[in-house]
Amino acid sequence: MSAIIAPSSSPAPRAAAASRNRLRGPERVVVAQHRWALWIMGVLPVLATVSLVGAWLWTEHVLDAFAATGCSVTHTTPGCDATVNAYLDRQMWLREVLDRAGLMMMVLPALIGIFVAGPVIARELESGTYRLAWTQSVTPARWLAAKLAVPTVVTLASVSVLSAACTWAQGRAEGAYQGQEWHERTAYGSMGTVPVGYALCMLALGALAGLVLRRTLTATVVTVIAYGTLVAAFNSARNSLWPTLTDTFEQGSHYRFPDGAINVGTGWLTDSGQRLPHSTCLEWAPDFKQCLTEKDIALRYFDYHPASHFWPLQLVETGILLALAALAVALAFRVLRRHHG
Amino acid sequence: MTGAAIEATGLGMKYRGRGRGWALRDCSFRLPAGRVCALVGPNGAGKSTLLALAAGFLRPSEGTVRVLGSVPGQARARMAFVAQDKPLYPQLTVDATLWAGAELNPATWDQETAERIAGDLPRDARVRDLSGGQRTRLALALALGKRPELLLLDEPMADLDPLSRHRLMGALMAEAAERSTTIVMSSHILTELEGVCDYLLLVDGGRVRLGGETEDLLAAHTLLTGPVQDTAPHTVVESRTAGRLQTALVRRQGAVDTDVWEAAEPSLEELLLAHLRSPEAPALLTPSAAAGQAVATV
Numbered sequence: 195m196s197a198i199i200a201p202s203s204s205p206a207p208r209a210a211a212a213s214r215n216r217l218r219g220p221e222r223v224v225v226a227q228h229r230w231a232l233w234i235m236g237v238l239p240v241l242a243t244v245s246l247v248g249a250w251l252w253t254e255h256v257l258d259a260f261a262a263t264g265c266s267v268t269h270t271t272p273g274c275d276a277t278v279n280a281y282l283d284r285q286m287w288l289r290e291v292l293d294r295a296g297l298m299m300m301v302l303p304a305l306i307g308i309f310v311a312g313p314v315i316a317r318e319l320e321s322g323t324y325r326l327a328w329t330q331s332v333t334p335a336r337w338l339a340a341k342l343a344v345p346t347v348v349t350l351a352s353v354s355v356l357s358a359a360c361t362w363a364q365g366r367a368e369g370a371y372q373g374q375e376w377h378e379r380t381a382y383g384s385m386g387t388v389p390v391g392y393a394l395c396m397l398a399l400g401a402l403a404g405l406v407l408r409r410t411l412t413a414t415v416v417t418v419i420a421y422g423t424l425v426a427a428f429n430s431a432r433n434s435l436w437p438t439l440t441d442t443f444e445q446g447s448h449y450r451f452p453d454g455a456i457n458v459g460t461g462w463l464t465d466s467g468q469r470l471p472h473s474t475c476l477e478w479a480p481d482f483k484q485c486l487t488e489k490d491i492a493l494r495y496f497d498y499h500p501a502s503h504f505w506p507l508q509l510v511e512t513g514i515l516l517a518l519a520a521l522a523v524a525l526a527f528r529v530l531r532r533h534h535g
Numbered sequence: 536m537t538g539a540a541i542e543a544t545g546l547g548m549k550y551r552g553r554g555r556g557w558a559l560r561d562c563s564f565r566l567p568a569g570r571v572c573a574l575v576g577p578n579g580a581g582k583s584t585l586l587a588l589a590a591g592f593l594r595p596s597e598g599t600v601r602v603l604g605s606v607p608g609q610a611r612a613r614m615a616f617v618a619q620d621k622p623l624y625p626q627l628t629v630d631a632t633l634w635a636g637a638e639l640n641p642a643t644w645d646q647e648t649a650e651r652i653a654g655d656l657p658r659d660a661r662v663r664d665l666s667g668g669q670r671t672r673l674a675l676a677l678a679l680g681k682r683p684e685l686l687l688l689d690e691p692m693a694d695l696d697p698l699s700r701h702r703l704m705g706a707l708m709a710e711a712a713e714r715s716t717t718i719v720m721s722s723h724i725l726t727e728l729e730g731v732c733d734y735l736l737l738v739d740g741g742r743v744r745l746g747g748e749t750e751d752l753l754a755a756h757t758l759l760t761g762p763v764q765d766t767a768p769h770t771v772v773e774s775r776t777a778g779r780l781q782t783a784l785v786r787r788q789g790a791v792d793t794d795v796w797e798a799a800e801p802s803l804e805e806l807l808l809a810h811l812r813s814p815e816a817p818a819l820l821t822p823s824a825a826a827g828q829a830v831a832t833v
């Protein structure tokens with residue numbers, strides 16, 4: 195701390211320092227205010243990455259050790275029961291680690307939103323300390339910009355590293371054991387660009403909530419509700435964010451659903467190309483064949499997202515989240531201007 | 536009309552919300568630069584609102600206020616404001632607070648002045664651990680370190696014991712005199728400001744009731760003591776009778792008939808209290824305090 199509190203009293207270096215600090219002064223003050231929170235946000239990805247890499251290395255060691263025993267999970271060999279059980283336990287453990295990591299990644303955007311809504315913005319407005327900044331040579335807009343810029347930089351760096359670590363670990367785990375599918379919620383939400391999108395969106399929404407509500411508690415509660423709503427909305431709308439692929443086949447012929455794909459919907463296709471719900475004719479009904487003929491049903495269809503849709507889906511969702519974030523930031527500046535000139 | 540530190544025209548501020556209305560209404564006045572102005576009025580009169588508008592925290596509901604010749608937002612670097620509750624970051628130390636002052640005022644900051652006002656404050660203490668008086672001192676150090684042309688102080692000395700009050704007021708006046716800073720100090724304690732302020736703004740019920748040089752305002756009024764009878768042509772601010780004797784604070788219109796009345800110049804406290812007790816008395820702004828079109832003249 196003492197190293198940076200050294201405003202020199204001789205005029206020449208001070209003038210130089212002044213021009214150098216003009217752009218950074220407010221940001222540096224924001225850093226000084228939230229030293230601990232920012233420090234935690236910086237250390238978190240390092241810890242998480244180390245844990246994930248550690249977990250993977252240990253699992254790899256377990257895999258190698260298991261391969262050396264000559265036992266197999268699929269073919270029971272006498273005397274292997276204990277070894278196989280121990281091996282499966284350890285695989286479950288890795289799955290749990292990844293689950294926990296995924297869950298943490300889902301909680302992280304909410305925590306970032308709470309941090310910005312509460313301590314960064316609303317607490318200043320509630321306790322009146324915003325007037326300290328605004329009576330210095332800093333405009334309210336400049337103040338808000340600094341309040342957004344510092345968490346944004348830290349969030350961007352921290353969540354990118356975390357998401358990269360999760361993506362890597364999930365990728366390694368997929369080949370090694372029957373792990374999570376890419377589209378399972380905690381897996382999908384902890385990989386790729388989506389975590390960064392949620393984190394930045396919540397940061398912006400938190401700032402807006404803090405600025406509009408001006409009460410720490412109210413702003414944080416509203417931010418958490420907003421996050422819940424956002425996650426629920428995307429969970430229900432995610433499959434329509436990118437056009438699905440469709441497979442059709444004749445009833446009775448052999449069809450294999452693609453590996454790793456999400457089943458978005460299935461039903462019947464009539465001769466005229468009209469889609470009917472699967473419940474129109476049910477395979478186990480006694481009049482099944484008759485039903486197909488009556489309804490002119492020719493084919494069965496499956497709508498699905500193959501594993502290759504991971505990135506298009508991720509990028510569209512991230513794009514929407516970033517657009518929401520931009521909108522919230524624009525609104526926040528507008529609210530600030532309207533109330534405070 | 537050059538060199539106005541603050542100039543308000545038809546200024547009004549209405550707060551939204553239940554049971555809240557106009558905190559300030561139809562305020563027009565002018566504060567010339569270089570004055571030390573007392574902004575007085577009872578609690579809830581609109582003093583803090585007026586200062587917040589001048590400091591650019593609030594956007595007026597109606598009318599305009601100009602500070603140092605521009606809108607408040609653009610004069611930010613040239614003025615300082617110490618709010619009533621002395622907002623400071625509780626988690627920062629005294630040193631870090633002064634450092635923040637330097638960071639946030641790169642063009643004008645003067646560490647020496649700030650250090651001088653901060654005096655013997657423990658530099659490593661966190662703001663949350665400081666006493667009320669120490670916080671006041673730090674807030675003033677931050678404000679003066681900025682070397683403002685206009686210094687707005689909302690109830691600055693409320694937390695201080697008489698000795699610290701005296702000392703800090705002395706330091707403040709010395710800084711102001713050296714750099715001819717305009718100071719506006721609000722207070723509901725009249726004695727706090729008597730003797731230091733050469734300018735006066737009395738705000739009551741959201742309106743400016745009196746404005747101008749303290750001396751001129753005092754000289755415009757006379758305390759009359761005499762028989763119970765009409766005080767015309769003078770404008771009565773307040774009149775009280777005790778038995779057959781009448782005491783009236785009047786705004787003189789022409790010479791006082793000293794055959795009938797015993798005339799004396801009122802004290803500042805008498806002048807202010809008389810106005811506060813008589814809300815219907817007309818407003819009075821001296822020529823230097825009248826903005827644009829004068830509201831009333833002597």
